[in-house]
Amino acid sequence: MRKSTATKLALLSVSILALAGCSQADAPVQSQTAAATDGAAMTIWVDAELKDVANTLAEQYAQDVGGTLNVVEKDFYQVEAELASGAPDIFIGSTEWTDRLAQAGSLVSLGEPNRSGFEPRVLQGASYQGQLYGIPYAIESLALVCNGDELKSQPGSLSELTDAGYNVIVTPGGDPYTMFPIQSSFEAYPLELDESGDWVESSGLGASRSKEFAAWLGENKNLFIALDYSAGIAAFVDGQETCLLTGPWALSEILNRANFKVSVYDFPSVGGAQPLSFATSRAVFVSATSQNQDQAKKVAEYFSNSATQLLIYKQTGRVPAKAEVISSIEDPVIAGFAKAAAWSVVLPSSPLMQNTWAPWSKTLNTILTSDEDPQITWDLMVQDLAKVSG
Numbered sequence: 216m217r218k219s220t221a222t223k224l225a226l227l228s229v230s231i232l233a234l235a236g237c238s239q240a241d242a243p244v245q246s247q248t249a250a251a252t253d254g255a256a257m258t259i260w261v262d263a264e265l266k267d268v269a270n271t272l273a274e275q276y277a278q279d280v281g282g283t284l285n286v287v288e289k290d291f292y293q294v295e296a297e298l299a300s301g302a303p304d305i306f307i308g309s310t311e312w313t314d315r316l317a318q319a320g321s322l323v324s325l326g327e328p329n330r331s332g333f334e335p336r337v338l339q340g341a342s343y344q345g346q347l348y349g350i351p352y353a354i355e356s357l358a359l360v361c362n363g364d365e366l367k368s369q370p371g372s373l374s375e376l377t378d379a380g381y382n383v384i385v386t387p388g389g390d391p392y393t394m395f396p397i398q399s400s401f402e403a404y405p406l407e408l409d410e411s412g413d414w415v416e417s418s419g420l421g422a423s424r425s426k427e428f429a430a431w432l433g434e435n436k437n438l439f440i441a442l443d444y445s446a447g448i449a450a451f452v453d454g455q456e457t458c459l460l461t462g463p464w465a466l467s468e469i470l471n472r473a474n475f476k477v478s479v480y481d482f483p484s485v486g487g488a489q490p491l492s493f494a495t496s497r498a499v500f501v502s503a504t505s506q507n508q509d510q511a512k513k514v515a516e517y518f519s520n521s522a523t524q525l526l527i528y529k530q531t532g533r534v535p536a537k538a539e540v541i542s543s544i545e546d547p548v549i550a551g552f553a554k555a556a557a558w559s560v561v562l563p564s565s566p567l568m569q570n571t572w573a574p575w576s577k578t579l580n581t582i583l584t585s586d587e588d589p590q591i592t593w594d595l596m597v598q599d600l601a602k603v604s605g
Contacts, residue, residue, distance in 0.1 A: 254282020255507035257304035257514065259499075262291035264531045265307060271526065272517050284514060302502040304511040310340035310349060310496045314564045317343035323501040323508050324348060330519060332537040339413075340561040341498050349498030350518040353463070353533035357396060357492035358555035360451070360469060361458040363478030373397075373485050377438060381457045384450065387441040389580030391572065393460055395493055401428035401486030405571050406563050414563040418571065421597040426590045428486060432582050433589030441583075448472075463534050463552050470532075470548070479551025481558065494559035496536055570603045 254276065261269045266288050273284035287303065295312050298321065308316075316322045328338040328347040341349035359370070370376050385393050391405070398404075403425035407415040419425075442450060444465075451459040452472040459465070460482060470477060482490045499518045501511045517523050524535040528544065534552045535541050541553045578596040582589045 254280035255510045256283040256285070257505070257507055257511055258285040258287055259514070260287050260289045260294055260297075260303045260306035262294075262307065263288055264533075265527065268523070268527050268530050272514070272523065275517065276514055280510070280513075282510060298502075302504050304505040304507060305499060305501055305514055307352075307497060307499050308349070309355075310351065310498050311562060311564050313341055313348050313498075314343050316500070317346075317348050321503050322348040323503050323505070323512065325350065325501065325512060325515065332521065332539050333519075334538055336494060336559070336561050337496055337536050340494065340496055349496075349500045350515050351496035351498045351536035352518045352524055352527055353497040353531070354494060354536050354553075354556050355462050355464065355496065355534075356494040356552075356556045356559040357393065357460055357462055357482070358552045359458050359460055359480045359482045360465070361478050361480060362451075362454070362473075363476035365457050365475075366478065366480075369480045370483050372483050373438075376458060376483070379457045382440045383438055384440050384442050384447040384456065384459060385583075386443060387580075389576030389578070389583075391575045391579055392493060394579060396460070396482040396490040397485050398428050399491040400484040400488045401425070401431070402488045403428045404491075405575060406565070406568060408560075412560065414561070414565065414568075416565055416567050418567065418597070418600045420571070420575065420593075420600060424486065425597075426593055429582060429589040429593035431485070432579070436583045439583055463532070463549075466532055466548065466552075477548055479548050479555065481555050489558060492555070492559045493562040494556060495562045497533070498536075567603070571600060574599055 259269055259273075266286060269284075269286045273286055276282050276284045289297065289306075291307070294306055294308050295316075298306070298316075302321065313322075324346040326347055327345065328335075328342040330338060330347070333351065337351050337354060338347060341347055341351050366376075366379055370379075383394070383397070391398070401424045403422050404419040407417045407419040407422075409415050440450075447459060447461070448465060448468055450456045452469060454475075458480075459469075461469075482492070484490050499515050501508060501515050505511045518527075519537075521537055521540050524537050524540045525543065527533060528535050528540065528549070532549075534549055534556065535544070541549070544550065574596050578592055581587055581592050
């Protein structure tokens with residue numbers, strides 16, 4: 216049974232000070248005796264899974280300063296498009312949008328990206344040109360979700376998985392996002408990485424081991440099955456597949472449908488190097504069109520509070536963006552995703568990356584579904600990308 220908004224508000228207010236590592240200065244709650252008459256009326260866009268949390272924060276905002284926070288439910292995947300026809304004061308979105316929206320002047324800067332409790336790579340995705348534009352509240356990256364009754368410990372190799380009946384489920388048409396943990400273990404990345412692990416605006420798909428990956432893929436195409444999202448989950452929960460390489464967005468459906476123990480592991484290395492996955496975060500942003508930017512930023516700061524992130528986790532099951540909150544969660548499934556997320560890199564959103572997705576997808580699909588030479592197919596892609604980036 217869901218707790219009432221009033222109960223959640225009370226829990227939020229208490230846990231703000233009780234949660235380890237959270238100071239009075241960090242807490243969004245002000246003294247209840249403070250004057251609550253200087254709040255503005257604002258609107259926040261959220262999706263269905265965050266609506267209850269947003270309503271709780273709206274109550275908090277009213278208690279703090281007497282303001283009204285109007286909560287409007289939106290389809291998460293339509294938010295960015297709908298901003299073009301009129302933005303609210305505050306909205307949730309993906310850190311994949313940060314560069315585009317910041318370049319367009321659509322966002323308000325929230326200061327420097329050096330927030331306590333967040334890992335630097337989490338804040339990196341929500342930043343642009345040295346300024347933070349979003350408050351991350353949930354990390355999204357891939358992990359290997361398995362039938363724990365059949366696979367009882369971390370697999371040490373892909374062979375161990377295939378011996379257990381595992382096939383890699385990918386989206387039809389080529390799926391570089393899902394296949395990246397395998398490809399990255401061959402040190403073949405979509406863009407180049409500098410010594411600090413930051414993306415460089417130069418294609419990395421022509422790296423020395425990239426054709427080694429292409430050859431491996433051509434030789435092992437039988438290990439891959441093309442299924443859409445729903446069919447992929449069904450194949451896993453119905454027992455046709457031992458594991459599913461997926462993100463925390465699929466957890467709710469998997470846990471509700473699976474009649475076996477669900478365990479979460481890292482994806483093992485295929486090419487010898489450390490497998491990486493792409494990391495994004497769900498975040499809250501302040502619109503540049505807001506007439507109450509200072510107060511909108513204060514509401515956005517609620518999401519940086521550890522107690523709020525814990526409340527979001529309890530309501531949605533998503534992996535929190537703050538390390539101190541993750542460490543307080545005992546759920547082994549979430550702990551598994553958090554452990555896997557440690558081997559992730561921020562999903563690049565630069566113009567070159569946007570021009571890379573389509574040829575990369577096409578190339579992977581061609582190798583998996585045709586008899587064309589994998590290395591020649593890969594070379595043609597690299598040549599085409601050189602023209603784009605040149």
